[in-house]
Amino acid sequence: MRPELLGLIYELLPETHSRPELQHFYSLLRDYPARGGKGLRSELLLLSARAHGVAEQSSQWQSALWLGAAIELFQNWVLIHDDIADDSEERRGQPALHRLHGLPLALNAGDALHAYMWAAVERAGVPGAMGEFLEMIHRTAEGQHLDLTWVASGEWQLSETDYLEMVRLKTAYYTVIVPLRLGALAAGTVPSPLFTPAGEALGAAFQIRDDVLNLLADAGGYGKEIGGDLLEGKRTLITLHWLSGAPPEQQRLFLHEMARPRGEKDPQMIARILDWLRESGSIDYAQRFADEQGADGLTELRRALMNVAQPETAAQILQLAEGYVTRRA
Amino acid sequence: MRPELLGLIYELLPETHSRPELQHFYSLLRDYPARGGKGLRSELLLLSARAHGVAEQSSQWQSALWLGAAIELFQNWVLIHDDIADDSEERRGQPALHRLHGLPLALNAGDALHAYMWAAVERAGVPGAMGEFLEMIHRTAEGQHLDLTWVASGEWQLSETDYLEMVRLKTAYYTVIVPLRLGALAAGTVPSPLFTPAGEALGAAFQIRDDVLNLLADAGGYGKEIGGDLLEGKRTLITLHWLSGAPPEQQRLFLHEMARPRGEKDPQMIARILDWLRESGSIDYAQRFADEQGADGLTELRRALMNVAQPETAAQILQLAEGYVTRRA
Numbered sequence: 317m318r319p320e321l322l323g324l325i326y327e328l329l330p331e332t333h334s335r336p337e338l339q340h341f342y343s344l345l346r347d348y349p350a351r352g353g354k355g356l357r358s359e360l361l362l363l364s365a366r367a368h369g370v371a372e373q374s375s376q377w378q379s380a381l382w383l384g385a386a387i388e389l390f391q392n393w394v395l396i397h398d399d400i401a402d403d404s405e406e407r408r409g410q411p412a413l414h415r416l417h418g419l420p421l422a423l424n425a426g427d428a429l430h431a432y433m434w435a436a437v438e439r440a441g442v443p444g445a446m447g448e449f450l451e452m453i454h455r456t457a458e459g460q461h462l463d464l465t466w467v468a469s470g471e472w473q474l475s476e477t478d479y480l481e482m483v484r485l486k487t488a489y490y491t492v493i494v495p496l497r498l499g500a501l502a503a504g505t506v507p508s509p510l511f512t513p514a515g516e517a518l519g520a521a522f523q524i525r526d527d528v529l530n531l532l533a534d535a536g537g538y539g540k541e542i543g544g545d546l547l548e549g550k551r552t553l554i555t556l557h558w559l560s561g562a563p564p565e566q567q568r569l570f571l572h573e574m575a576r577p578r579g580e581k582d583p584q585m586i587a588r589i590l591d592w593l594r595e596s597g598s599i600d601y602a603q604r605f606a607d608e609q610g611a612d613g614l615t616e617l618r619r620a621l622m623n624v625a626q627p628e629t630a631a632q633i634l635q636l637a638e639g640y641v642t643r644r645a
Numbered sequence: 646m647r648p649e650l651l652g653l654i655y656e657l658l659p660e661t662h663s664r665p666e667l668q669h670f671y672s673l674l675r676d677y678p679a680r681g682g683k684g685l686r687s688e689l690l691l692l693s694a695r696a697h698g699v700a701e702q703s704s705q706w707q708s709a710l711w712l713g714a715a716i717e718l719f720q721n722w723v724l725i726h727d728d729i730a731d732d733s734e735e736r737r738g739q740p741a742l743h744r745l746h747g748l749p750l751a752l753n754a755g756d757a758l759h760a761y762m763w764a765a766v767e768r769a770g771v772p773g774a775m776g777e778f779l780e781m782i783h784r785t786a787e788g789q790h791l792d793l794t795w796v797a798s799g800e801w802q803l804s805e806t807d808y809l810e811m812v813r814l815k816t817a818y819y820t821v822i823v824p825l826r827l828g829a830l831a832a833g834t835v836p837s838p839l840f841t842p843a844g845e846a847l848g849a850a851f852q853i854r855d856d857v858l859n860l861l862a863d864a865g866g867y868g869k870e871i872g873g874d875l876l877e878g879k880r881t882l883i884t885l886h887w888l889s890g891a892p893p894e895q896q897r898l899f900l901h902e903m904a905r906p907r908g909e910k911d912p913q914m915i916a917r918i919l920d921w922l923r924e925s926g927s928i929d930y931a932q933r934f935a936d937e938q939g940a941d942g943l944t945e946l947r948r949a950l951m952n953v954a955q956p957e958t959a960a961q962i963l964q965l966a967e968g969y970v971t972r973r974a
Contacts, residue, residue, distance in 0.1 A: 330783075335810070341790040397756060401749035420730035420793040423752070427726060428786035430759060435779050450764050454659075457757035461670040464749040481664070 317355030317388055318362075324385040325349050328432055328439070344417060344425040345432070348392040351408040354645070356636070357391060357495045358384030363633045364499020369625030379440045380502040386436035386449065387495060389429060394456065394490075396426035401464060402548040403578055444501045452494040459486025467549045470575055472559060476605075479553050480520055487526075488519020492613075492637070496620075503625075510620035517613030522640040524606035527552035528599055529645070531590065546586050549574045553605060558598035566592055610641035646684030646717055647691075653714040654678050657761055657768070673746060673754040674761070677721040680737040683974070685965070686720060686824045687713035692962045693828020698954030708769045709831040715765035715778065716824060718758055723785065723819075725755035730793060731877045732907055773830045781823040788815025796878045799904055801888060805934075808882050809849055816855075817848020821942075821966070825949075832954075839949035846942030851969040853935035856881035857928055858973070860919065875915050878903045882934060887927035895921055939970035 329346055333339045365380035366372070398404070399412035400419055406412060414422035437449055462482040466474065493515030500507035530545045531554065545552055559567060570592075573585045593599060617637055621630035658675055662668045694709035695701070727733070728741035729748055735741060743751035766778055791811040795803065822844030826836035859874045860883065874881055888896060899921075902914045922928060946966055950959035 335791075337791050337794050338787055340794065341787060344790075394756075397752055401752055418797050421790065421797060423726055423730055424786055424789045424793060427723075427759070428783065430756070431779055431782035431786070434763060434775070438775055438779070446763070446767055450760055450767070453760035454757065457753055457760070458667055458670060460753050461750065462664075462666055464753060465666050465669065468747050468750060 317353055317358060318384070320381060321355065321358055321385050321388055322349065322352075324381060324436070325389060328385070328389075328435055341421075341425070341428075344413065344421060345429055347413060347416075347425075348395060348407065348429075349388065351410060353388065353391060353408065355384075355388060356640075357387050357491055360492065360633065360636060361387055361495035361499045361502075363629055363636065364496045365502040366499075367621060367624045367626050367629040367633060368500045368503035368505050370499075370503045376502055376504070379442050380499065382436050382440035383442060383445060383498050383502055386433050386440065386445075387490070387498070389433035389436055390449070390452070390490060393426045393429035393433060396422055396429065398460070400426075401460075402544075402550075404544060404548070406544075440502070442498070442501050445498060448494050448498055448501065452489045455485045455489040459483065459489075462486070463550070466551050472551070472556075472571060472574070474551055474556055476553065476556065479551060479556055482551070483520050483523040484516045487523040488516045491515075491522055492519045492640075496633075508620040510616050514613050514616035514620050517609045517616065518637050518640055519613075521606040521610035521613060524553050524602050524609070525641050525643060527554055528603055528606070529643075531593060531599060543586060543590055546589060547578050547581055549578070553602040554593060554598045557601050558593055558596045562592065562596070606641045610638070614638060646678075646682055646687060647713070649710060650684065650687055650714050650717055651678065651681075653710060653765070654718060657714070657718075657764055670750075670754070670757075673742065673750060674758055676742060676745075676754075677724060677736065677758075678717065680739060682717065682720060682737065684717060685969075686716050686820055689821065689962065689965060690716055690824035690828050690831075692958055692965065693825045694831040695828075696950060696953045696955050696958040696962060697829045697832035697834050699828075699832045705831055705833070708771050709828065711765050711769035712771060712774060712827045712831055715762050715769065715774075716819070716827070718762035718765055719778070719781070719819060722755045722758035722762060725751055725758065727789070729755075730789075731873075731879075733873060733877070735873075769831075771827070771830050774827060777823050777827055777830065781818045784814045784818040788812065788818075791815070792880070795880050801880070801885075801900060801903070803880055803885055805882065805885065808880060808885055811880070812849050812852040813845045816852040817845045820844075820851055821848045821969075825962075837949040839945050843942050843945035843949050846938045846945065847966050847969055848942075850935040850939035850942060853882050853931050853938070854970050854972060856883055857932055857935070860922060860928060872915060872919055875918060876907050876910055878907070882931040883922060883927045886930050887922055887925045891921065891925070935970045939967070943967060 326346070329349075330342050333342060361384050362380055365377070370376040370380055395407060396413050399407055400414045400423060404412045405415065412422075413425065416422075434449070437445055459482050463486055465471075493511055496511040496515060497507035527545060527550075531543065559570065562570070569585065570589055573581060573589065576582075614634060614637060617634060621633060624630050655675070658678075659671050662671060690713050691709055694706070699705040699709055724736060725742050728736055729743045729752060733741045734744065742754065745751075763778070766774055788811050792815055794800075822840055825840040825844060829836035856874060856879075860872065888899065891899070898914065899918055902910060902918065905911075943963060943966060947963060950962060953959050
């Protein structure tokens with residue numbers, strides 16, 4: 317994340333309180349932001365603002381920075397709550413917040429950070445931005461519900477279409493579509509309708525790449541535990557593809573293991589499943605699928621950015637989006 | 646809650662989706678609102694709007710109704726998350742949302758409802774309202790942190806001042822101060838600064854009465870399990886007062902029981918503690934304390950409302966506030 321965005325987040329979040337318990341509360345709010353996310357989404361937003369004609373140092377740029385801070389705050393409160401829902405162990409290379417402070421305090425800190433996100437949106441003062449954030453949260457929560465309800469109900473009879481609908485909702489809006497749109501709004505222009513199909517494809521590519529990285533043993537900078545998706549019983553393109561063609565005995569063992577709660581999963585069995593997935597070719601299949609989605613998304617995005625005010629910044633956006641499907645962390 | 650407010654909430658929340666899982670998600674969003682809260686806070690807000698001169702059927706009244714819907718949505722998402730944090734069993738006479746659908750889905754539904762609250766604030770279009778909601782969430786989350794961190798850390802060395810600071814933050818802002826202020830803002834007037842001290846005292850009285858009701862065996866319309874605060878290890882004025890004068894052996898047994906997680910608490914021991922509390926006079930002490938806070942708050946509130954546009958509505962506000970310390974449910 318750009319240092320000036322972290323600066324705005326720190327400006328917004330309270331820092332000191334005479335009561336030690338509330339001082340502690342404030343430290344929880346700053347924890348995830350201070351761990352230093354990559355800031356991909358705010359970067360995309362800021363590039364989109366520049367491509368649409370916002371000059372650095374202008375008051376529009378300051379508004380775009382506040383929107384960037386808001387989108388990073390969104391990412392952070394969602395991660396706190398997701399880590400609770402999935403009972404994740406790690407986030408950005410450190411223990412998840414609820415593993416440090418217990419579920420109740422982490423849940424509450426996530427709610428407070430959610431409100432500070434709205435404070436950042438208000439500071440931006442960009443007409444239409446509030447509606448974008450509402451749309452983003454609604455779609456992301458719908459995707460999250462699909463993801464979580466399949467886990468909760470043990471549903472594995474899912475098609476690639478089901479998976480794609482889930483990740484478009486869960487990932488594409490907040491990772492691609494809304495950052496691109498917010499950049500246009502910060503410039504006072506109407507966002508291209510092509511941002512939606514472009515972002516759906518690129519968001520799917522981004523999420524599939526994330527699923528791939530979660531299974532690769534050498535994903536150094538990834539920041540979450542390797543194989544965590546298996547422990548959490550996540551539906552991914554990889555597991556769904558593998559499941560459709562796996563030997564019946566492996567299918568049986570897999571479904572049996574996935575039906576156990578996270579805490580009762582057998583590490584040896586998880587290791588065997590990891591081997592099956594890696595040997596099956598399903599990871600390669602998923603990566604190829606991500607590459608195709610990425611290529612489609614880039615084509616749409618190129619069209620969407622054809623007539624923007626600053627074509628050289630548009631090229632930077634395309635470069636950033638291209639990195640979504642090849643990223644290592 | 647007024648039927649027209651529930652109508653606005655239903656207008657805002659999505660209803661149908663072709664995917665059964667998302668249809669299910671939408672039913673989770675409507676669950677707590679449909680259980681029919683008392684709507685005290687929105688009622689206070691609407692009375693405050695009328696007292697400050699908003700005429701029913703005016704466009705200002707429509708804005709006040711949207712703010713009322715927003716404050717009820719706040720109450721609902723907070724209750725979903727509080728029930729998770731406390732692992733409560735019941736809410737409004739039915740199982741808590743996470744006990745019906747599991748923690749992950751309930752947590753996510755609470756987040757989505759939080760966003761719909763902001764959508765209602767936006768619909769109201771009242772200048773300054775967004776800042777009031779931000780202030781309300783920040784203070785409530787601070788109070789919630791105090792409450793939860795004392796439970797998590799096993800802290801019982803607390804004074805009445807500690808307790809009062811906690812409930813002023815946790816309860817007073819969203820129950821009294823902010824509804825009163827929002828009513829004034831809906832009328833386009835500057836809220837009286839006396840709303841803050843008035844609301845702090847009345848909010849404390851309201852919360853202490855809530856703590857009393859939680860221990861009374863005959864609280865028919867209360868909607869939460871009797872003695873639930875003990876199971877959740879909540880610090881209340883009653884337990885703190887009792888603890889300061891209880892026989893050492895009872896203190897020891899109490900602290901030992903409170904140190905156990907909710908699921909491992911011994912029902913027989915909880916029943917004995919309930920008897921001790923009821924016999925000790927600490928419930929009466931707390932009720933007298935609530936009465937005093939209530940009286941102080943009413944004095945301040947009367948002064949705050951002295952010069953409002955509609956004095957007869959001011960009288961209704963005082964009547965509603967008076968009920969805060971004598972309510973049965």
